[in-house]
Amino acid sequence: MAHVATVPEVGNGTNRKKQNKYRRYWALLVMMVPGLLYLLFNNYLPMLGIVIAFKKINFAKGILGSDWVGFDNFTYLFKTSDAYIITRNTILYNLLFIIVGTVLALATAIMLNEIKHRRLLKGMQSIIALPHLISMVIVGYLVFAFLSPDTGFMNKTVLPWLGIDDWISWYSEPKYWPYILTFVNFWKNTGYSSIVFFAALLGIDDEYYEAARLDGASRLQQIFKITLPILMPTIILMTLLSVGRIFYSDFGLFYQVPMASGALFDTTSTIDTYVFRGLMGSGDIGMSTAAGVYQSVVGFVLVILANYTVRRLSKENALF
Amino acid sequence: MKNDSRGLTWFSYICMSVFALLCILPFILLISASFTDQDTILAQGYSFIPHKFSTDAYQYLFDRGSDIGRAYAISIFVTVVGTLGSIVLTTLLAYPLSRSVTPHRNLIMFLIFFTMLFNGGLVPTYLVFTQIFHLKNTLLALIVPGLLMNGFYVMMMRTFFQTTVPPALIESAQIDGAGEFRTLWKVVIPLSTPVMATIGLFSCIMYWNDWQLGMIYITNPKLFSIQNLLNRIMQDIQFINTNMTSQSSEATQNMPTDSVKMAIAVIGVLPIMIAYPFFQKYFIRGIMVGAVKG
Numbered sequence: 001m002a003h004v005a006t007v008p009e010v011g012n013g014t015n016r017k018k019q020n021k022y023r024r025y026w027a028l029l030v031m032m033v034p035g036l037l038y039l040l041f042n043n044y045l046p047m048l049g050i051v052i053a054f055k056k057i058n059f060a061k062g063i064l065g066s067d068w069v070g071f072d073n074f075t076y077l078f079k080t081s082d083a084y085i086i087t088r089n090t091i092l093y094n095l096l097f098i099i100v101g102t103v104l105a106l107a108t109a110i111m112l113n114e115i116k117h118r119r120l121l122k123g124m125q126s127i128i129a130l131p132h133l134i135s136m137v138i139v140g141y142l143v144f145a146f147l148s149p150d151t152g153f154m155n156k157t158v159l160p161w162l163g164i165d166d167w168i169s170w171y172s173e174p175k176y177w178p179y180i181l182t183f184v185n186f187w188k189n190t191g192y193s194s195i196v197f198f199a200a201l202l203g204i205d206d207e208y209y210e211a212a213r214l215d216g217a218s219r220l221q222q223i224f225k226i227t228l229p230i231l232m233p234t235i236i237l238m239t240l241l242s243v244g245r246i247f248y249s250d251f252g253l254f255y256q257v258p259m260a261s262g263a264l265f266d267t268t269s270t271i272d273t274y275v276f277r278g279l280m281g282s283g284d285i286g287m288s289t290a291a292g293v294y295q296s297v298v299g300f301v302l303v304i305l306a307n308y309t310v311r312r313l314s315k316e317n318a319l320f
Numbered sequence: 321m322k323n324d325s326r327g328l329t330w331f332s333y334i335c336m337s338v339f340a341l342l343c344i345l346p347f348i349l350l351i352s353a354s355f356t357d358q359d360t361i362l363a364q365g366y367s368f369i370p371h372k373f374s375t376d377a378y379q380y381l382f383d384r385g386s387d388i389g390r391a392y393a394i395s396i397f398v399t400v401v402g403t404l405g406s407i408v409l410t411t412l413l414a415y416p417l418s419r420s421v422t423p424h425r426n427l428i429m430f431l432i433f434f435t436m437l438f439n440g441g442l443v444p445t446y447l448v449f450t451q452i453f454h455l456k457n458t459l460l461a462l463i464v465p466g467l468l469m470n471g472f473y474v475m476m477m478r479t480f481f482q483t484t485v486p487p488a489l490i491e492s493a494q495i496d497g498a499g500e501f502r503t504l505w506k507v508v509i510p511l512s513t514p515v516m517a518t519i520g521l522f523s524c525i526m527y528w529n530d531w532q533l534g535m536i537y538i539t540n541p542k543l544f545s546i547q548n549l550l551n552r553i554m555q556d557i558q559f560i561n562t563n564m565t566s567q568s569s570e571a572t573q574n575m576p577t578d579s580v581k582m583a584i585a586v587i588g589v590l591p592i593m594i595a596y597p598f599f600q601k602y603f604i605r606g607i608m609v610g611a612v613k614g
Contacts, residue, residue: 025422027501028423028500031500032413032428041453042469044435049440049443049445050441108339114328114329114332122604124336126604128339130596133525133596134589135528141350142349144557145350150362151362151365153349156364157364195607196608260555276442296439
């Protein structure tokens with residue numbers, strides 16, 4: 001700490017001081033080299049790669065040699081119905097996940113708080129966080145075990161129980177997928193986010209509840225008058241952070257769980273799956289890059305806006 | 321008043337039990353299906369109790385185990401190397417950033433932070449790693465792109481160093497003649513095992529579960545990780561399903577039977593399931609730490 005106290009100097013003095021600083025702390029600078037190189041190649045070089053969206057890629061000519069086409073890729077993208085479908089799906093699913101997901105996670109956190117046996121509480125936490133630990137490929141298999149058309153639990157056991165004789169071809173009927181994807185998302189993430197809220201809940205001073213109890217407040221009243229208001233900053237922060245990421249979707253959920261079925265495009269494709277398909281050959285690479293840039297830019301604006309809003313509400317909760 | 325309290329408690333216990341059951345049931349279906357006889361599955365579908373118990377699926381996998389063995393080895397290699405590399409990179413970047421004397425500290429912080437807000441997207445990243453670094457179909461492709469270091473972990477570790485390691489301790493080590501690397505190794509790291517364990521654990525899970533890198537960069541089946549092998553099998557199933565009409569006997573014969581599909585998935589989650597009881601405490605704690613900021 002003591003070293004930072006720089007006395008303002010003029011001309012050569014500052015330069016020498018700077019050089020001394022480099023000489024003295026060269027080891028710290030060297031340490032950062034690998035990490036910074038990684039950032040350069042993994043993050044900053046691809047940012048320059050955004051120019052691809054303004055080119056007609058021709059691998060024979062190379063990326064730099066390909067012809068410039070201005071905004072053509074974007075024009076084509078927004079002329080197709082794809083642009084509308086993927087934007088709509090990405091935003092609507094995210095809105096649903098944010099709103100209902102927050103309510104579910106909060107309710108779960110509050111119920112966790114009711115469990116007073118320590119052992120049981122720890123066990124519950126571990127079990128409900130388990131789905132978050134599993135890769136989406138495995139989740140795809142779990143869903144398949146239920147929905148497989150000829151051997152799945154739904155078609156073979158549940159539908160007959162309900163007295164429905166027809167079997168449903170789940171993987172080619174788009175109309176069921178908004179429900180299935182929503183359910184899978186909550187199954188995978190509710191436990192995890194409830195633990196985040198539960199952590200915040202643990203910080204609430206018991207005295208508030210004691211005082212409320214003395215005044216004859218019921219448990220429900222305590223939840224609505226003490227717990228929720230105290231959690232509000234955390235809730236707002238988490239919500240705004242998710243709103244900032246509303247243009248990004250959980251690629252695994254939308255690609256792996258519907259098993260990349262083309263028949264489900266209408267209700268399961270999001271910007272991320274669209275970009276991926278473009279890259280892997282079933283689409284146009286120029287348009288797919290354009291979609292990626294569209295996502296990055298709008299996403300960036302939304303993060304900035306979300307953060308600006310958090311800053312206005314409570315400065316210490318803002319990210320920057 | 322007492323009744324109302326007890327009501328809520330009961331309600332919570334019941335709801336949480338149902339929730340916990342919902343979290344576990346799919347895994348039970350998966351395991352049960354993998355132990356069910358093929359004909360029983362064809363007749364009754366997958367069910368929670370194996371009506372006719374059979375270990376044929378595992379026998380089949382064991383007999384033709386080389387693919388799975390190799391995929392396992394690749395997953396383990398990628399997870400170990402990736403996690404170690406990620407801890408080393410993160411620590412080396414986070415430590416100087418936690419010291420107020422480091423030149424250009426704020427600029428570098430901003431550079432890291434900016435990567436959390438903006439990215440070039442999948443296609444440019446793919447082109448950088450395939451056209452410049454030629455990582456396509458190499459094991460490095462499963463380790464390097466995207467996963468090796470992320471801004472959030474650097475920030476988290478930096479905050480930990482700043483709040484837990486007293487600057488006086490670092491200064492006194494340096495007065496005793498320790499250089500920066502020595503200080504980091506002998507003073508800072510021993511005090512920071514909790515944050516290293518948390519980041520290591522999350523990184524481990526990330527590498528073990530990753531299938532996107534393999535799907536994007538690997539086309540050679542010999543380099544498939546266990547997740548990619550699972551993914552490929554799933555794609556084949558999907559291919560058969562969508563081409564039901566042209567289902568030639570040849571194609572179906574080469575396909576794993578229904579219980580084998582589930583058995584492979586069981587083998588894929590098994591390591592995590594076995595290890596979970598031992599690391600669940602740190603996993604939960606990690607989620608809670610992450611909750612403090614961001």
